[in-house]
Amino acid sequence: MNRFLLILLLVLVWVNNCFARDTRAARNNSLLARVTVYWAHGGRGADRYTRQHKSATGTRLHVGHCAVDPKKIPYGSRVVLPDGTALAAVDTGSAVRNRKAARRAGRTSDERNAIVIDKFFETKGQAVAWANTNPPFVNVKVVPPNAPVVSTPNITSTQPIALSSPAPTAAPVPAAPAIASAGSAVKNPLGRLGR
Numbered sequence: 001m002n003r004f005l006l007i008l009l010l011v012l013v014w015v016n017n018c019f020a021r022d023t024r025a026a027r028n029n030s031l032l033a034r035v036t037v038y039w040a041h042g043g044r045g046a047d048r049y050t051r052q053h054k055s056a057t058g059t060r061l062h063v064g065h066c067a068v069d070p071k072k073i074p075y076g077s078r079v080v081l082p083d084g085t086a087l088a089a090v091d092t093g094s095a096v097r098n099r100k101a102a103r104r105a106g107r108t109s110d111e112r113n114a115i116v117i118d119k120f121f122e123t124k125g126q127a128v129a130w131a132n133t134n135p136p137f138v139n140v141k142v143v144p145p146n147a148p149v150v151s152t153p154n155i156t157s158t159q160p161i162a163l164s165s166p167a168p169t170a171a172p173v174p175a176a177p178a179i180a181s182a183g184s185a186v187k188n189p190l191g192r193l194g195r
Contacts, residue, residue: 030139032114034102035081037127038067038093039120050120055091067091067118069099076145079117082138087119102137111137 040050040061053061057075066079066087073079077089095101096116106112114137121127 030141032110032137033079033117033140034099034105034111034114034137035134035140036095036101036116036118036136037121037131038118039122039124039127041123056093057090059088059090061091061120063120063122064088065090065120067093067096067120069097069115071097072115073117073142074145078143078145080141080143082140083134086143087117091118091120093118105136 038050040053049055050061055061055065056067056070059065064087066089068075068077068079068089068091070089070092073089075089079087079089081087096118099114099116101116102114103112106114117140119127119130121130
């Protein structure tokens with residue numbers, strides 16, 4: 001009987017592990033990434049292709065693009081940073097693919113195993129200023145290239161909102177404002193009492 005219960009328990013544990021999902025990834029749908037910067041003009045942060053604004057996909061580089069490992073993040077994906085900035089994944093590089101920056105700067109095993117995203121800037125000054133004001137490791141959300149774009153709902157309306165009943169056809173004569181003595185209650189036009 002004990003052997004039967006032990007086998008049943010092992011089978012249940014095995015079945016549970018087989019059908020279990022990674023709940024951490026499903027819960028927040030984000031990846032830990034080491035975000036680095038590269039630029040087109042000034043200093044040693046640019047190679048020959050970057051100075052010519054050429055990317056690995058043939059797209060002309062501009063602000064809002066990033067370099068990724070295409071095996072982890074497919075080209076054309078949108079990488080959303082914690083501040084809401086969306087970057088288009090259009091470029092790659094050897095340092096991004098081998099995760100050199102994450103392996104060197106990571107303090108924990110999760111940080112050392114993080115993916116690397118290289119954000120493009122036009123000048124070295126812009127890149128260094130952004131890098132100095134943002135943390136090196138952040139959780140990013142990756143939106144695949146074939147995912148539908150979720151637009152924000154438009155809550156503005158061009159129609160005016162009527163706050164009172166329509167005005168009579170004849171123009172009313174404006175009344176003189178009432179002067180209240182100190183400490184007396186004055187009737188508010190909205191119907192509330194005020195002082």
